[in-house]
Amino acid sequence: MSTLAERVRFTVKRLRLRGTFHDLIGWSLTYVQSSTGHRFTATLTPRGRGSTIEDWNYLGHVAAAIGAPGPDKFTPPSILSDPNGTHVWEWEE
Numbered sequence: 001m002s003t004l005a006e007r008v009r010f011t012v013k014r015l016r017l018r019g020t021f022h023d024l025i026g027w028s029l030t031y032v033q034s035s036t037g038h039r040f041t042a043t044l045t046p047r048g049r050g051s052t053i054e055d056w057n058y059l060g061h062v063a064a065a066i067g068a069p070g071p072d073k074f075t076p077p078s079i080l081s082d083p084n085g086t087h088v089w090e091w092e093e
Contacts, residue, residue, distance in 0.1 A: 008058065016031065023045065027059060037093070039090050041086055069089065
């Protein structure tokens with residue numbers, strides 16, 4: 001079993017190379033970097049499942065490693081209103 005840090009490193013590497021990463025049980029993630037900024041999205045998979053504190057901890061670590069604004073600056077409102085929705089971060093360098 002890999003550690004959280006190893007799992008985050010693997011996920012971020014895959015996101016930067018391919019732009020998408022689908023965890024078998026966890027998250028469907030996308031990351032796009034363009035000349036106008038960055039976009040990172042996350043959706044729980046399979047859709048409709050309950051989440052755990054570990055799910056949110058992992059997502060927070062991946063978002064931080066990608067460079068998304070931290071919770072002190074921005075938290076997608078969907079995290080509180082619709083945990084099973086698609087959560088979107090958009091930011092500029």
